[in-house]
Structures are given as C-alpha cells and as structure tokens.
Amino acid sequence: MEIEKLKVPPAYQAVSTELQKHILSGALKPGEPLPSEIELAAKFGVNRSTVREGIRQLESEGLVRREGRKRLLVTVPHSADLAPRTTRALVMHEVTFEELWEVAMVLEPLAAQLAASAASDAQIAALKANLDATSAVVERGISPGKLDLEFHSLVSAAAANKVLLLSREPVGLLLYPAFETFQMQLPQAARRLVEAHREVVAGIERRDGAHAELWMRKHVADLKRGWELAGLSIDQRIEPGVTP
Numbered sequence: 001m002e003i004e005k006l007k008v009p010p011a012y013q014a015v016s017t018e019l020q021k022h023i024l025s026g027a028l029k030p031g032e033p034l035p036s037e038i039e040l041a042a043k044f045g046v047n048r049s050t051v052r053e054g055i056r057q058l059e060s061e062g063l064v065r066r067e068g069r070k071r072l073l074v075t076v077p078h079s080a081d082l083a084p085r086t087t088r089a090l091v092m093h094e095v096t097f098e099e100l101w102e103v104a105m106v107l108e109p110l111a112a113q114l115a116a117s118a119a120s121d122a123q124i125a126a127l128k129a130n131l132d133a134t135s136a137v138v139e140r141g142i143s144p145g146k147l148d149l150e151f152h153s154l155v156s157a158a159a160a161n162k163v164l165l166l167s168r169e170p171v172g173l174l175l176y177p178a179f180e181t182f183q184m185q186l187p188q189a190a191r192r193l194v195e196a197h198r199e200v201v202a203g204i205e206r207r208d209g210a211h212a213e214l215w216m217r218k219h220v221a222d223l224k225r226g227w228e229l230a231g232l233s234i235d236q237r238i239e240p241g242v243t244p
Contacts, residue, residue: 011046015054018044023063023074034064034072079169086170091238097227098234100175104220107168108152112200112216114159116209123158127201130154134197138190145180151197152176155216158204174238179223182230189226196222 009017019040022028035043040051055072058064062077090100119127134147152172156165183189196219203212227234 011044011050012053012057015040015044015046015051016057019054019058020061020063023058028074030074030076032074034074079166082166083169083173087173090170090174094237095174096235096237097175097178097224097232100171100238101220101224101227101234103171104168104175104223105217107164107171108155108220109213109217111152111156111159111161111164111168112204113209113213114161114164115155116204116207116212118160119158119204123154124201124205127151127154127158127204131194131197131201135194138194143180143183144190144193145177145183148179148193148197149173149176155200155204175223178227178238182226182232185230186226189222192222193219 019028019034028034034040034055037048037051037055041048044051055064059066059072062081063075064072065075067073115123130147130151134144134151137144137147149172153169156168156172159165179189179193196215199215200212200219203209203215224234
C-alpha cells in the first residue's frame with residue numbers, strides 16, 4: 001500500500017487562516033483591534049514569532065493595518081491595494097491586448113450605464129473637472145493617458161457597484177495606459193478621446209444611461225482601432241512597461 005506524505009501547512013499559515021475566518025465571518029469587524037501577539041500566542045498555543053508571521057500575511061493581503069508601532073486594526077482591502085496585485089498576475093499570465101479589450105468592452109459600457117443612475121452630484125462634478133483637465137492637456141499637445149485612466153476609475157466608482165469596481169480596476173491599469181503606445185502616431189486619437197468623454201459625462205449628468213453606455217462603447221472601440229492603426233497586433237501580450 002502506497003501512502004502519500006501528509007501536507008501540513010506551516011503554523012503561521014494556520015494562524016493566518018484562522019484569523020482570516022474570524023474577519024470574513026464578521027466576528028472581527030473593520031476598525032476593531034486584533035488581540036495582542038501575547039494573547040494570540042496563548043490562544044493558538046504557539047510562540048509570538050509564529051503569530052507575528054501570520055499577522056504579516058494578513059497585512060500583505062490588506063486585511064489588517066498598523067496604527068502606530070504596535071496596534072493592529074482590522075481593515076477592508078480597497079481596490080487601490082488589490083488592483084496592482086491582480087495586474088501583476090495578469091502580466092505573468094501573459095494576457096494579450098485583445099483579452100483585456102474584450103473584458104473592457106463589457107465592463108466599461110456597463111459602468112457608464114450604471115453611473116447615469118447612481119452618480120452623486122459630487123461624482124459628476126469630479127467627472128466634469130477631469131474632462132476640463134483632459135481638454136486642457138490635449139489643447140497643449142500633452143498626452144491625456146493618465147487622465148483617461150482616472151476618468152474610467154471615476155466612472156466605475158460612480159456606478160456604485162463594488163464588484164464592478166474591483167473587477168475593472170486591474171484591467172484599466174493595464175489596458176488604458178496602452179493609449180500611450182500609439183497616441184503619438186495618431187494625432188486625432190486624443191481629440192476623439194475628449195469627444196467621447198464629453199458625451200459620456202453628458203449622458204451621466206442627464207441620467208441618460210443609454211447615451212452614456214453608447215459613447216463609452218464607442219470610446220473603448222476606438223482604443224482597439226487606434227492600436228491596430230498603429231500597426232500593433234491585438235495578440236500582442238501586454239508588457240509590464242505598459243503599466244503606469
């Protein structure tokens with residue numbers, strides 16, 4: 001009879017997993033402090049260094065944060081913390097421009113449509129400020145790539161759908177900086193971008209989801225058109241250097 005060796009996880013992983021269960025179940029709520037290392041070591045029956053390593057893993061996952069030198073609080077991971085990690089994973093999986101673009105063609109128009117119903121006055125004002133800034137840099141002949149990235153994040157936040165926000169942010173971090181790859185070859189690209197942004201904002205401000213969705217779809221389609229006009233293959237993998 002062949003018996004495989006048992007795969008026993010390290011003690012620090014067991015500590016991390018158990019604490020994670022308490023956080024996800026709500027037994028430990030965001031803003032609440034974790035018990036001290038001494039208390040946790042006694043509860044788990046391990047030494048403090050094991051507890052410390054388990055807590056470090058929770059910190060890296062954004063589930064706890066330090067306040068001061070010793071105090072640890074339970075926290076909710078934000079998209080700004082999670083997106084770069086997922087973006088790195090997408091790069092390592094050698095995703096292509098086409099793969100990213102196909103997902104963007106679903107998520108971005110949906111975000112614009114939802115934003116038309118859910119955006120607050122403050123969020124609409126932020127979109128209009130971004131539009132003004134984008135128009136200004138384009139008039140000066142400066143690339144609006146970073147402002148475009150911000151624009152899509154603002155629309156996504158205005159959609160008031162947490163799943164959408166967390167899903168599209170990693171795609172945006174990789175895909176929209178791709179605009180920088182071809183915009184210098186296509187002078188008209190920046191002005192078309194401003195026009196699309198203006199119409200999306202107008203649709204959101206008028207609470208016209210169909211209009212916002214239509215122009216966001218045109219905008220994302222333009223990204224692929226520009227990529228191809230610049231002689232780039234849609235099968236080209238996205239390189240780490242394309243990210244901001």
